[in-house]
Amino acid sequence: MSHAIDDASDFFDTLGEDALPANSQKPHERGDAAFDSPLRTSGYFVWSLPRSPRHVLMDGWHSSGILVRQSGQPYTIGSTIDINEDGNFTDRPIGTAGLSSHSATPDKRVRLVVTEPLAQWAYPQVADRTQDEIGRNTFRAIGLFDADLAVYRDFVVHDRTHFTIRWDSFNVLNRAQFGIPVRLLEAPGFGVSTHTMLPSRVMQLGVKASF
Numbered sequence: 001m002s003h004a005i006d007d008a009s010d011f012f013d014t015l016g017e018d019a020l021p022a023n024s025q026k027p028h029e030r031g032d033a034a035f036d037s038p039l040r041t042s043g044y045f046v047w048s049l050p051r052s053p054r055h056v057l058m059d060g061w062h063s064s065g066i067l068v069r070q071s072g073q074p075y076t077i078g079s080t081i082d083i084n085e086d087g088n089f090t091d092r093p094i095g096t097a098g099l100s101s102h103s104a105t106p107d108k109r110v111r112l113v114v115t116e117p118l119a120q121w122a123y124p125q126v127a128d129r130t131q132d133e134i135g136r137n138t139f140r141a142i143g144l145f146d147a148d149l150a151v152y153r154d155f156v157v158h159d160r161t162h163f164t165i166r167w168d169s170f171n172v173l174n175r176a177q178f179g180i181p182v183r184l185l186e187a188p189g190f191g192v193s194t195h196t197m198l199p200s201r202v203m204q205l206g207v208k209a210s211f
Contacts, residue, residue, distance in 0.1 A: 001038060009034035015195075016075035016180050018090040022133055028092075031136040032074040039143075040070035065149045065172075072141035075180040077112075077134065080187070083123055092133040093122035093185060112139075112181055112191030122185060141180040144197055147172050163209040174201040 007029045013019050014034050021029040046064045076092060077099075083091040098116030124131045152166035171177075178193035 002036075002040075003038050004033035004036040005030065006033045016073055016183070017137060018076070018078060020088050020090045022088075022090050022092050022136070023084060023086070026132070028133060028135050031138065032140075034074065034137065036074055036137075037071045040068075042066065042068045060155075061151065061153045063149070063151050065147060068144070068146045070144050072143045073180055074137035074140045075183050076136050077139060077183055077185065079122065079185050081123070083133070092136075093118075094124060094131045094133050095121050096134060097121040111193075114185070114190070118185060139180075139183075141193070142178065144177055145175060146177070146198060158211075161209075161211040163207060166206045166208070168204050168206075170202045171198055172201060176200075 008019060008021070009017065011019055016034050023029075044064065044066045046062065048063075049059070049061045051059050077096075079091050079093060080089055081091065082089055083094075098114055098118065098121040100113045100115050102111040102113060119125070148168070148170050149172040150166060150168045152164060154162055154164050156162045175198075177196050177198040179195050179197045181191050181193045182189040184190060
């Protein structure tokens, strides 16, 4: 377990937050770092098939794998409107009353749905545009789960000569690991994850000879 807290995670805009603060005179920039991952679990296994003189083709095979699970990436809901009129388009809404979150969707994406007009909950309705906005990195994407698998066997040709055949599969479950959603309120695709953190399943077959 770990927890990373900061005021800014990078000098450049990242996928999850702006580099410039929404209001540097207020403490709302202190929050979870863009790379914060409170929970991360990883493990591996190695399994050898029992020897069977009756089944020569099945004898000598080995399998190994790596499993990884970790918390999702934090991100910030932002606006393309300069709400506090400071010249920087890094402002955040003043509330979340008009947002609905749907994270358990069939395609495993994070979905944020706007249920009320933005003017009713996201922007100040009075002349004073210094109302407190929501904090930085107060939302979090769905976590990551990855499994890699390898199957291999050594074949002895001579006392000093043998070769190994190996099959590897990365993201063997072929899970779509969607990242954070589009986070700007006025963007056409707001609230929908459009990119993945890992590629789809990749397999490779290799043969190595030793002599």
